[in-house]
Amino acid sequence: MKKTSADVLPGLSEGGAPGDHPLLAVDNLHVEFQTRAGVVRAVNGVSYTVGPGETLAVLGESGSGKSVTAQAIMGILDMPPAVIPKGEIRFKGTNLLKLSEEARTQVRGQRIAMIFQDALSALNPVFTVGWQISEMFRVHRGMSKADGLKKAIELMDRVRIPAARQRVHDYPHQFSGGMRQRIMIAMSIALDPEVLIADEPTTALDVTVQAQIMELLAELQRESRMGLILITHDLGVVADVADKIAVMYAGRIVENAPVHDIYKGPAHPYTKGLLESIPRVDLKGHELYAIKGLPPNLLDLPTGCAFHPRCPYRQDNCVTDAPPLHEVSGTRNSACHYWREVLDGEHQ
Amino acid sequence: MASTSERILEVRDLVKHFPLTQGIVVKRQIGAIKAVDGVSFDLHKGETLGIVGESGCGKSTLAKVLMALERPTSGSVKINGRDIAHAKGGELKRMRRNIQMVMQDPYTSLNPRMTVGDIIGEPYEIHTEVAPKGDRRTKVQELLEVVGLNPDHINRYPHQFSGGQRQRIGIARGLALQPEIIVCDEPVSALDVSIQAQVINLLERLQNEFDLAYIFIAHDLSVVRHISDRVGVMYLGKFVELGKDTEIYDRPAHPYTQALLSAVPVPDPDGREQRERIILQGDPPSPANPPSGCRFRTRCWKAQEICAEEEPLLQIRPGTAHESACHFAETHDVVHVG
Numbered sequence: 001m002k003k004t005s006a007d008v009l010p011g012l013s014e015g016g017a018p019g020d021h022p023l024l025a026v027d028n029l030h031v032e033f034q035t036r037a038g039v040v041r042a043v044n045g046v047s048y049t050v051g052p053g054e055t056l057a058v059l060g061e062s063g064s065g066k067s068v069t070a071q072a073i074m075g076i077l078d079m080p081p082a083v084i085p086k087g088e089i090r091f092k093g094t095n096l097l098k099l100s101e102e103a104r105t106q107v108r109g110q111r112i113a114m115i116f117q118d119a120l121s122a123l124n125p126v127f128t129v130g131w132q133i134s135e136m137f138r139v140h141r142g143m144s145k146a147d148g149l150k151k152a153i154e155l156m157d158r159v160r161i162p163a164a165r166q167r168v169h170d171y172p173h174q175f176s177g178g179m180r181q182r183i184m185i186a187m188s189i190a191l192d193p194e195v196l197i198a199d200e201p202t203t204a205l206d207v208t209v210q211a212q213i214m215e216l217l218a219e220l221q222r223e224s225r226m227g228l229i230l231i232t233h234d235l236g237v238v239a240d241v242a243d244k245i246a247v248m249y250a251g252r253i254v255e256n257a258p259v260h261d262i263y264k265g266p267a268h269p270y271t272k273g274l275l276e277s278i279p280r281v282d283l284k285g286h287e288l289y290a291i292k293g294l295p296p297n298l299l300d301l302p303t304g305c306a307f308h309p310r311c312p313y314r315q316d317n318c319v320t321d322a323p324p325l326h327e328v329s330g331t332r333n334s335a336c337h338y339w340r341e342v343l344d345g346e347h348q
Numbered sequence: 349m350a351s352t353s354e355r356i357l358e359v360r361d362l363v364k365h366f367p368l369t370q371g372i373v374v375k376r377q378i379g380a381i382k383a384v385d386g387v388s389f390d391l392h393k394g395e396t397l398g399i400v401g402e403s404g405c406g407k408s409t410l411a412k413v414l415m416a417l418e419r420p421t422s423g424s425v426k427i428n429g430r431d432i433a434h435a436k437g438g439e440l441k442r443m444r445r446n447i448q449m450v451m452q453d454p455y456t457s458l459n460p461r462m463t464v465g466d467i468i469g470e471p472y473e474i475h476t477e478v479a480p481k482g483d484r485r486t487k488v489q490e491l492l493e494v495v496g497l498n499p500d501h502i503n504r505y506p507h508q509f510s511g512g513q514r515q516r517i518g519i520a521r522g523l524a525l526q527p528e529i530i531v532c533d534e535p536v537s538a539l540d541v542s543i544q545a546q547v548i549n550l551l552e553r554l555q556n557e558f559d560l561a562y563i564f565i566a567h568d569l570s571v572v573r574h575i576s577d578r579v580g581v582m583y584l585g586k587f588v589e590l591g592k593d594t595e596i597y598d599r600p601a602h603p604y605t606q607a608l609l610s611a612v613p614v615p616d617p618d619g620r621e622q623r624e625r626i627i628l629q630g631d632p633p634s635p636a637n638p639p640s641g642c643r644f645r646t647r648c649w650k651a652q653e654i655c656a657e658e659e660p661l662l663q664i665r666p667g668t669a670h671e672s673a674c675h676f677a678e679t680h681d682v683v684h685v686g
Contacts, residue, residue: 061540162630176631177403206402206567208628211611215627233541236570236613240620259617277545278615279574284593287552288574290545294510 021093022049023227024073024112024195029087031068031251034080040298042068044251045087050195050227057238057259058231059274060248061295066231069248070197073229074114075104091195110140113193117200119180123172129156129183130168136190155186159216178209182216189220195227202237214241235278239263244331247271250296250306253325257332267334267343269311305336313338356528356561357391357414357447362423362433364406364413368636382635383409384420385585388662393528394555396562398576398593400569400608402632406585407565411533414563415449416440427529445475448522452534454514458506464517465502468492471524478525491520494557495550512543516550523554531563536571548575569612573597581605584635584643587662591670601668601677604644642674650676 031043043065050056060066071077073089075096089096096107116122124132133155134148143151149168156164159182172180181201188196198217202210218241221228232238238245239259246256247268255268266272276289293310296302302309308318318337325333328343336342365380383406391397399407412418414425416432425433432443448471451457458467468488472479479487489499495516506514515535522530532551536544552575554560566572572579579596581589581604589602600606607626614623628647633639639646645655654675664670665677 061542178631207569207611207613208402208608209631210613211625211627212629214613234613235541235615239615239617240613242617263615263617274541275615277542279545279548279570281573281597284574287549288545290549291542292546294512295540295542 021090023051023054023092024229025049025088025090026069026073027088027090029069029072029089030085031065031072031077032083032085034083035299038299041301042082042251042298043072044301046246046248046251046253048246048253048256050229052194052227053221053225055221055228055230055241055243057242057245058229058248059233059235059238059245061233063250063295063298064248065251066248067199068251070114070199070229070231073195073197074112075108076114109136109193110191111193112195112197113188113191114197114199115181115184115188115201117203119177119184119204120172122184123180125172128169128171129175133168133183133187133190136187140191151190152186155190156183158189158220159183159186161186177205178212181205181209181213185213185216185220189224189226192224193226195229196221197229197231199231200233201230203232203234210237217241235274247274250298250301252306252335253333254307254335255333257328261329261332265343265345267328267332267339268336269313269338269342270307272342273310313342353393353395355390356393356428357563358424358426358429359390359414360388360424360426362387362410362413362425363421364409364418365421379636382585382638384413385635385638386423387582387585387587388423389580389587389590391529391561391563393561394559395578396555396564396576398572398579399563399565399582400567400572400579401582402608403567404632404635405582406635407582408533410582411449411531411563411565414531415447416444441474445478445525446527447529447531448525448527450515450518450522450530450532450535453538454511454518455538457518458514460506463503463505464488464492464509467506467517468520468524471521475525487524488520491523494523494554495520510543511539512546515539515547519547519550519554523558526558527560529561529563531565533565534567535564537566537568544571551575569609581608584632584638586643586673587671588644588674589670589672590662591672595668595670599668599679601665601670601672601679602644602674603648603650603676605672606680607647644674650674652676 027047029043029046033040033042046069048056058066072084084097091107130149130152133152137143137148137151153164153168156168161167161179161182202213242259244258245262246253249270255271262271266275273291277291279288291310296306304320305318305323308314323335323337325335326339328334328339362384363386364384365382367377368379368381369375370378387410401407413420420433424431427443427446430443435443465488468491469484472484489502492499497513497516536547539547555562564572564575573593576593579593580587583604589596589605600609607628610624610626630647633646641657641659642655645651660673660675662671662673665672668677668679
């Protein structure tokens with residue numbers, strides 16, 4: 001008989017969400033990679049929470065640690081070389097990092113699921129999509145091949161793949177990019193997870209298809225009240241769907257806030273720079289604001305605030321002291337010594 | 349501004365079909381991928397023409413045909429009045445000096461075994477008349493300086509540079525032969541957000557400095573709007589709408605353009621619930637077998653019988669000030685990009 005997750009996680013029985021615990025909480029997470037060139041500090045103390053039905057957007061450039069954090073939540077980091085020296089990831093109050101691998105497997109895919117950016121390389125090219133979707137049911141629910149395939153057809157209908165009954169026997173390469181991403185979504189929602197992590201789900205797609213996929217995700221979220229972690233670098237997508245935002249830079253959260261607050265007035269120079277570098281109608285013919293310099297080298301992070309070499313608000317203490325996550329308001333934080341000046345829009 | 353200056357590129361009825369064959373020993377042609385299927389436009393000195401469209405609409409094939417990397421099936425590409433598409437030998441070589449390209453991916457478009465100096469100086473190996481051997485190093489160093497890189501880094505290899513810096517190297521190589529036209533195929537889409545603005549600013553500065561004309565192909569509509577004087581919207585190998593940037597973005601007349609613009613997420617959460625959004629269903633049809641009549645009709649909400657029977661031509665329609673290819677063209681203010 002298959003064990004249900006309730007057997008392994010006594011605190012996580014179906015429906016009985018323990019009292020005050022948020023659905024998912026990442027708390028002061030650190031992730032390092034031991035490489036030949038030295039220790040790469042990819043994540044340096046990240047904390048965020050997601051509640052049921054809530055959408056958290058994690059915004060950052062490549063190398064900011066946004067995907068590594070997600071992989072740590074899913075428990076799919078290669079360890080070694082990855083090491084988690086500090087921090088907790090709590091799902092309904094249970095620290096996932098302390099669980100056995102067997103218990104982790106029960107959470108992964110069933111309670112917390114993930115959609116990857118590149119659906120073509122995330123899907124196995126030598127199995128039909130029906131086989132890959134129904135694998136979720138065979139492995140986690142112990143279903144027969146025939147029942148699993150029926151479920152796969154239902155799911156493909158649910159993510160609106162036309163002619164699901166015929167296409168269930170097709171291979172990934174026979175689908176377009178948007179359709180492949182729908183198959184990834186079908187797999188991830190197969191077991192009704194409570195948290196869904198979407199790692200750049202639309203980056204490789206055209207805007208028209210991106211709009212379809214984002215609409216589908218929003219609809220699925222409304223139906224099932226999943227918590228959604230949307231990892232992206234697209235400020236437009238974030239503005240469209242997020243409830244709150246965490247902006248990451250060099251493995252830290254530099255600002256987190258409800259979505260409307262950030263777009264009204266950012267409280268961190270990096271966020272401000274990102275927002276100002278978007279081409280706008282009224283700036284046509286003018287130079288775009290560009291954040292100067294380059295993203296930091298994670299092998300050799302700058303001292304103090306990691307953003308200081310590129311920051312227009314820099315003072316002497318930024319070079320020496322790393323700013324703590326200051327409280328801007330009850331729901332908002334900024335990791336900048338001078339968040340007040342940034343928020344007021346004063347230019348230095 | 350552009351229409352008054354001299355016309356340097358004239359593309360007429362350009363068609364590029366790739367044959368589909370069947371059989372191993374005896375190959376029979378069973379059809380063709382109609383990648384570019386009748387495209388005409390002009391480009392003036394110092395002007396930027398933006399080309400937008402979904403993947404598979406033929407944007408990149410168009411770029412290749414303009415560069416004479418692919419021979420067109422029919423039609424002409426005239427640079428300063430001479431047809432590059434049918435030029436051969438020495439004449440083709442001379443004409444190519446005038447049209448250069450910046451590629452999308454700065455990681456794969458630079459040879460990892462060559463130094464930056466060799467990469468940027470390689471065009472001089474072919475076009476020896478531009479820079480005699482002794483001058484090349486100085487020329488390359490000047491170019492590095494022009495694109496904002498340190499001239500002392502001439503002996504470094506591509507892996508020693510970041511993505512944005514590599515794209516600058518690609519731009520320097522494009523500038524080496526002092527062309528009048530540069531074709532930029534998705535020049536910023538592989539770069540981080542904070543770096544994109546730097547590269548766009550560089551491209552604009554170079555345009556002013558050297559009076560360059562750009563063909564700017566991209567899928568990011570707000571970037572295209574920022575840099576372009578005119579914009580062409582492509583769908584399945586044809587332009588469906590062509591006009592000044594303000595016309596296309598503020599008064600789009602073709603349903604496809606309207607859908608495309610409304611799908612762009614607006615970086616402002618205020619009023620996001622009320623925003624009008626046209627979501628196209630499905631994927632574009634295969635370019636091997638495009639629909640009869642108007643190619644967009646299978647996804648269009650305005651489609652009528654005439655759309656299947658008669659192909660709408662790209663022309664100025666009543667009530668609009670620019671060319672569009674729709675029987676029911678009607679300007680409609682959708683959401684504003686950026």
